[in-house]
Amino acid sequence: MPQAHTISHELDDIHTSLSKLQGKADGAEHLLPLQEKLRSVDSKRVDGKFTAHDGSVPEGQAALIDKIEACYKMVYDIQNGTKSIEHELKDIKHELNKLNGAASAPLAELTSLQDRLRAVEARREDGKFLDGDGGIPEGQATLHQLLADCHAVKEQVMKKAA
Numbered sequence: 001m002p003q004a005h006t007i008s009h010e011l012d013d014i015h016t017s018l019s020k021l022q023g024k025a026d027g028a029e030h031l032l033p034l035q036e037k038l039r040s041v042d043s044k045r046v047d048g049k050f051t052a053h054d055g056s057v058p059e060g061q062a063a064l065i066d067k068i069e070a071c072y073k074m075v076y077d078i079q080n081g082t083k084s085i086e087h088e089l090k091d092i093k094h095e096l097n098k099l100n101g102a103a104s105a106p107l108a109e110l111t112s113l114q115d116r117l118r119a120v121e122a123r124r125e126d127g128k129f130l131d132g133d134g135g136i137p138e139g140q141a142t143l144h145q146l147l148a149d150c151h152a153v154k155e156q157v158m159k160k161a162a
Helices: 004-021 030-044 059-077 086-102 105-119 140-161
Strands: none
Touching: 004 030, 004 059, 030 059, 059 086, 086 105, 086 140, 105 140
């Protein structure tokens, strides 16, 4: 049985590949091989835990489970043709924070993130975020807080760039 770090790397690779498919019109067409890899990794669990060759349970189980769940969530989003609003906002915030920590923020990256932020905001109707089917997803307060956080970090980056 591979060690936890090997499994973690496998899940990171799957997550990266899934991220590239999200938002693409033909993303679901390329999903099957990644689903098979994900199932293969998930099948390595024994009684819900990843085990080492000697049968011991290595540390980091929670992190591995979080990664698996994130991958399954992305598969679900791709299958349904939608990228969760929360995931998109978290990704934008992460990228903005990276720019904020950089010595200088490339204008092209900032512009791209601003465009993504506007696209998320366009999914609001009457102050509520809508999912890809026009429904109102749960967690509106969380989504609005993430949106406010993104704008705050964006302003910091813009001030730094000026």
